[in-house]
Amino acid sequence: MADQTPLDRIITRRQVLIGGSLAGFAAFLAACGTGGVASQAPTGTPPTTEPTEAASVAPTTKPTPAAELNFANWPLYIDTDDNDPTKHKTLEDFTAKYGTKVNYSEAVNDNDEFFGTIKAPLDAGQDTGWDLIVLTDWMAARLVRLGWLEKMDLGDVPNYVKNLEDGFKAPDWDPTNEYHAPWQAGMTGLGFDKKVTGDLTSVNEFWNAKWKGRMTYLTEMRDTVGFALIKLGFSRQDFTIDQFDQAIAELQKAVDAKLVRAFTGNEYAESLVSGDVVVSMAWSGDIIQKQADKETLRFHIPDEGGNLWYDNMLIPKGAKNKYTAELMIDFVYDPAIAAQIEAWVNYICPVKGAKDELAKIDTDLANSPLIFPTADMYAKVTGFRSVTEEEEQHMNDAFSTLIGA
Amino acid sequence: MSGLGAPVGSVTARSVRRLPVPLLLLLPGVLWLAIFYVYPAFQMFLSSFWTGSLEKGFSFSLDNWTTYPEAIGRYQEQFARSILYAVAATILTFLVSYPLAWTIAFKAGRWKNLLIFLVIAPFFTSFLLRTVSWRIILGDDGIALGPLKDIGLLPPEFRVLATPIAVISGITYNFLPFMTLPIYVALEKIDFRLIEAARDLYAGPWRRPGAVIGAVVGGSLLAVLAWIFEMPIIALLVIGAVAGALIGATLISEAFVRVTLPLSMPGVFAGSLLVLIPAIGDYVNAALLGNPSTTMIGNVIQSRYLTNADYPTAAALSFIMMAGILIAVIVYARALGTEQLTAGRGL
Amino acid sequence: MAAVTGSLELAGPPASIAVRGSRWIGRNLPFVYVGLVIVYLVIPVAVIAMFSFNDPVSRSNLVWHGFTLKYWLNPLGVPGLGDALAVSLRIAFASTIVATIIGTLMALALVRYDFRGKGAANLLIFIPMATPEIVLGASLLTLYVQVGKPPLFPLNELTILIAHIMFNISYVVVTVRARLAGFDRNLEEAAMDLGANPWTTFWKVTFPLILPGIMAAGLLAFSLSIDDFVITNFTAGRTVTFPMYIWGAARIGIPVQVNVIGTIIFVAAVGLVALSTVVQRRQASRDFPRARTA
Secondary structure, eight states, X not given: OTTHHHHHHHHHHHHHHHTTOHHHHHHHHHHHHHHTOSOSOOSSSOOSOTTSGGGOOOXXXXXXXXXXXXXXXXXXXXXXXXXXXXXXHHHHHHHXXXXXXXXXXXXXXXXXXXXXXXXXXXXXXOOOSOSEEEEEHHHHHHHHHHTXXXXXXXXXXXXXXXXBOGGGSOOTTOTTSSSOEEEEEEEEEEEEEHHHHOOOOOGGGGGOGGGTTSEEEESXXXXXXXXXXXXXXXXXXXXXXXXXXXXXXXXXXXXXXXXXXXXXXXXHHHHHHHTXXXXXEEEHHHHHHHTTTOTTEEEEOOTTOEEEEEEEEEOBTTOTTHHHHHHHHHHHTSHHHHHHHHHHHOSBOOBTTHHHHHHHHOHHHHTOTTTSOOHHHHHHEXXXXXXXXXXXXXXXXXXXXXXXX | XXXXXXXXXXXXXXXXXXXXXXXXXXHHHHHHHIIIIIHHHHHHHHHTTEEEETTTEEEEOGGGGGHHHHHHHHTXXXXXXHHHHHHHHHHHHHHHHHHHHHHHHHHOGGGHHHHHHHHHGGGGSOHHHHHHHHHHHTOTTSTTHHHHHHTTSSOTTOOSTTSXXXXXXXXXXXXXXXXXXXXXXXXXXXXXXXXXXHHHHTOSOOHHHHHHHHHHXXXXXXXXXXXXXXXXXXXXXXXXXXXXXXXXXXXXXXXXXXXXXXXXHHHHHHHHHHHHHHHHHOOHHHHHHOOTTOOOHHHHHHHHHHTSOOHHHHHHHHHHHHHHHHHHHHHHHHHHTOHHHHTTOOO | OGGGGSSTTSOOOOOOHHHHHHHHHHHHHHHHHHHHHHHHHHHHHHHHHXXXXXXXXXXXXSSOOOBOOHHHHSTTOSTTHHHHHXXXXXXXXXXXXXXXXXXXXXXXXXXXXXXXXHHHHHHHXXXXXXXXXXXXXXXXXXXXXXXXXXXXXXXXXXXXXHXXXXXXXXXXXXXXXXXXXXXXXXXXXXHHHTTOOHHHHIIIIIHHHHHHHHHHHHHHHHHHHHHOOHHHHHXXXXXXXXXXXXXXXXXXXXXXXXXXXXHHHHHHHHHHHHHHHHHHHHHHHHHOGGGOOO
């Protein structure tokens, strides 16, 4: 609807960027240069951050930055040189500023899977080997409950304190914002192949027998159940367990009627491209990226509402380089750096001031409601309320049964 | 080491007997498995008697044995599916592998190393890549199905992906070398003179018994598959019987049945275990190629462990599965009469 | 002798047209069949190879967009891929060698000797194969993080290697044992009668005869190790192996370079074996000219 037109605009923008087109990349570089966003010479001199006053955290009285920082993030979640994918300018800038080598690893593919690998050392009171990890809000909440995160020293992260978007402040699991620093946020909605399905706008499409066997739901419980809650007219931020169970029953109908081909993670996007699937519960960023392959793919937040989620930088308990991790958090909350990441990643940016910085690079992107959502859109999407451990167990259990495991 | 080749009772053997040779041979492996398998697995077993949660901590109590019957009751469907899919895949790998291994072992001459290697080589390429590749090939409108749909041979809503057939085929494909290799190894070592001698002894044609045995074996195997795939059992039984009879009458000789087949049984035994056991616990094929109603017990263990942090149930399910497999293996060994294998005598 | 090799096991009744027909089938059908199976096995790899020349417009490499060699010219041009591949190869080679030695010794002990506790030893070898991978991985991880302070097994390549050796041992034992069982002991006795000591007998008679079994076991171990994801994922710590890399990449689209690497591995492996076959053939025809059969 309203977001369709600007969305189409970014598509073209994305095609240029994603396609690895040299022209697009050159334009991007040029924009960087004129905008004074970032240093053109990643060698030597302390770069980049002059425009924003709070940027220079003087690490004089504080401990010195460590020689290395072990950073686990999701794949394709940071700015990457189009000609040499091993290069991430943001990380190079960080190294240039603090002398710290960043061991950046795209090790997080799934919240639960990654949790499985860090659970044992944390349980045994040992260092996980990571200094900074990026996990989704509900998993961050679980880690807070378990006491498995280090608190940030807010004095070390002035940019973060100043620039965190209000919408991401003080979730009930972290009222003082000491544990979580949002990295990117995203929305969950309807993904579909317009050529086959026409325009879809309603959450009821997920129960439409027309898409039988050619529709996927997400393995992410909060996303999938969220749509059922919306369909039933319940609130995602304030539902009872009984309403949750009704939502599961609603989903079970679709499964029993064999409407659902599979419950998936990001893989649904590949199935949309291959044409095996025509309707999906989808994440905004995925669809934008896949439009390069199949331009008839569309993303729409159902008129009845959609899901908002965010991934957070967290410092696991016992991290060896906690202070350096804080430096990194503060570094990416510099609007200029945030814009540099955003120009490549295209999810929702949680950093105030990044919009203006991004506008210097690319007006289209800066005006995209999928990166800096309008107030209207924020009104349409909601987060999933936080839950107690008992509730989480009950929900996961019911959801596992639904997906056959 | 020095007693290695010594036949029991010879002078050499007697003098070396005092050295615990077999124990020395076993020692490194046993130690490795004891430290890195038995001990952790035992701890895991204990965790099946836990109660509690991640946040409140877990506590151990033998009263929690009820986790076991609960787990069986709740997941019997997935257990049943795992067994059916694994058995179907084992039969299919056997049907594909035996003639393959036989031909390479006896007919390929100098090329046999190369051919057997060609059978294994695809498996050096990551299974995930290959499975994604199959998804491209078998896509609903892909290279294979698209044209058939276009000319009307298949209805437009026909699909292979996200069906039980896709899961079983995936397991079959991914585990095929585990069947082929042991059978090949067993066949390849057969002393050719034995077969020649057998041919001299049973020189006559063997059409009638061959046809009968072929019909029985072919019919029953296909009937089992038909039952698992929910296809018409009678029809496939007939097809299997006819095909088996033809093969039995034309390709199978008495020498084969009396010499080659029994001598290759250790390979068949090893191969079917190597396929059946991991296939029962597999979850990747069901996850990538199946739909919500084709999940197997491996998927449940995976989700209990990773998503639900329900370690007691995950552990209980694992041990139920392992116990079931062990019992099946023992029964199977008895049925195939291969227990003399473990005693170390082949012929 | 050479004449026998034609259709040794096939029923060979007196000639009539029908029979000659069935003989022809008997003689050639097996090769047609082997060819078909190999095609079936190789098809996915062929598709992988084909898409290694694709020039996709996004991360998605599912639709043909045009031919390019650029990914072949720079096969390691995505971050982490080269490192991941090197780690996987190191672990695969090391675990194959160690597990093959340990496993072969165990197989010898189990087939050749009667001793107390043999049933238990057999059981010990079977159970790891019957254990779900996730249980193996998770329980090993618990061991690694619990023993020692600081940990005796800090998670790195070594902990992956230990795990791979552990799950490979059983597969090696089972494969080698299939070869050893039914081994003709008369050959060894003959060697001993001729004066060879047990050591010489082992290396000159036993070992060459079971070598194909050991090689098969080694190949199996190698392919298991290089392809393992679940157990590795638990025991890897911050190390990333090739399958872990692909698993991660698969969620958003596997980079073309991975297809290139997959193709290279396949072609290199087949090429090496083809080469060694040719070399062996040369040697064989030089040493034993009459060995030309079939």
